Amino acid sequence: MPHPDLEKIHHDVTAWYAANARELPWRGAAADPWAVMVSEFMLQQTPVVRVRPVWEAWMERWPTPAALAAEPVAEAVRAWGRLGYPRRALRLHAAAVVITDVHGGKVPGTEAELLALPGVGTYTAAAIACFAFKVPTVVVDTNIRRVHARLIRGRALPEQNQNAAELALAARLLPAAGEGDNAGTALANDWNIAVMELGALVCTARSPRCEDCPVVNQCAWIAAGRPEPHYKPKGQPWHGTDRQLRGAMMAVLRHSAAPVPRGDLLGAPDLAVAAGEPRIAVSARQGDAAHEAWVTLHALDAPAEQSERVLASLLADGLAQHSPDGISLPH
Ligand code: SF4
Numbered sequence: 001m002p003h004p005d006l007e008k009i010h011h012d013v014t015a016w017y018a019a020n021a022r023e024l025p026w027r028g029a030a031a032d033p034w035a036v037m038v039s040e041f042m043l044q045q046t047p048v049v050r051v052r053p054v055w056e057a058w059m060e061r062w063p064t065p066a067a068l069a070a071e072p073v074a075e076a077v078r079a080w081g082r083l084g085y086p087r088r089a090l091r092l093h094a095a096a097v098v099i100t101d102v103h104g105g106k107v108p109g110t111e112a113e114l115l116a117l118p119g120v121g122t123y124t125a126a127a128i129a130c131f132a133f134k135v136p137t138v139v140v141d142t143n144i145r146r147v148h149a150r151l152i153r154g155r156a157l158p159e160q161n162q163n164a165a166e167l168a169l170a171a172r173l174l175p176a177a178g179e180g181d182n183a184g185t186a187l188a189n190d191w192n193i194a195v196m197e198l199g200a201l202v203c204t205a206r207s208p209r210c211e212d213c214p215v216v217n218q219c220a221w222i223a224a225g226r227p228e229p230h231y232k233p234k235g236q237p238w239h240g241t242d243r244q245l246r247g248a249m250m251a252v253l254r255h256s257a258a259p260v261p262r263g264d265l266l267g268a269p270d271l272a273v274a275a276g277e278p279r280i281a282v283s284a285r286q287g288d289a290a291h292e293a294w295v296t297l298h299a300l301d302a303p304a305e306q307s308e309r310v311l312a313s314l315l316a317d318g319l320a321q322h323s324p325d326g327i328s329l330p331h
Pocket residue numbers: 147150151202203204208209210211213214215216217219220221222
């Protein structure tokens with residue numbers, strides 16, 4: 001493979017970003033480190049379009065780490081809504097508590113300090129350091145790995161699991177201090193966000209829009225004749241999975257003002273039965289969100305063994321808690 005002209009690639013991708021980037025509230029000049037941090041937690045597993053309204057409501061309600069830390073963790077889980085993987089809400093709340101207690105309410109600015117916070121892994125620490133504090137560090141997420149794999153390595157997909165070679169490649173691709181018109185660090189920051197955006201908007205997983213790509217003439221995958229992936233990507237099944245059932249149970253708990261009797265949560269009572277006393281301890285009226293959550297859970301008709309397993313995992317993860325009255329969100 002010929003050596004890529006990195007300076008030209010840096011220039012073309014960052015110029016494309018300057019002209020095409022989405023305007024996202026956590027990217028603006030007004031976005032402080034807490035705003036960036038909340039967005040990074042939410043974006044870990046969830047697309048921008050679903051994150052944005054939840055992020056906006058979250059930041060309005062909890063504009064600082066201290067504001068979130070002052071509220072019960074159940075409120076964070078409730079506000080997380082349907083973003084999925086709600087353990088992120090627990091961890092974000094826990095991180096807010098540490099930031100408030102240990103860092104004077106300010107999100108710390110070094111990767112080492114960030115890594116010490118609950119729920120902050122290597123990627124998130126690097127992303128917050130880069131996007132909130134302009135630290136010229138190596139940021140590698142799924143989108144970036146995919147662009148690197150295609151553009152530089154000529155492969156249709158990155159490796160199935162991130163490895164050291166990918167990190168080394170990302171480090172090699174980072175603009176050096178002093179490159180171009182920028183001061184080096186600024187270009188490194190622009191490069192990280194620009195590659196990420198290119199992967200999200202153009203070099204997408206299923207159908208890359210190479211005709212709109214600013215580096216199509218330098219792309220190793222195009223030069224190699226668009227070879228097929230070197231493995232078959234695993235689909236992510238959803239229907240009938242524990243993840244689907246976890247989501248349905250969490251929705252019932254989020255919408256319940258009172259603890260839910262364990263048997264009702266496991267048995268998914270039939271709300272359609274109009275005669276007799278309702279068996280459930282929720283104020284569910286047809287058409288409201290609580291009712292919909294119950295109907296959704298009931299429609300799954302999950303086997304008892306699976307329901308038991310999923311409830312046990314929610315309790316073990318700290319997303320739900322048991323009391324004599326039933327199951328509720330954590331206090
Ligand atoms: S030319 Fe296509 S495959 Fe190559 S980096 Fe651009 S969008 Fe991705």
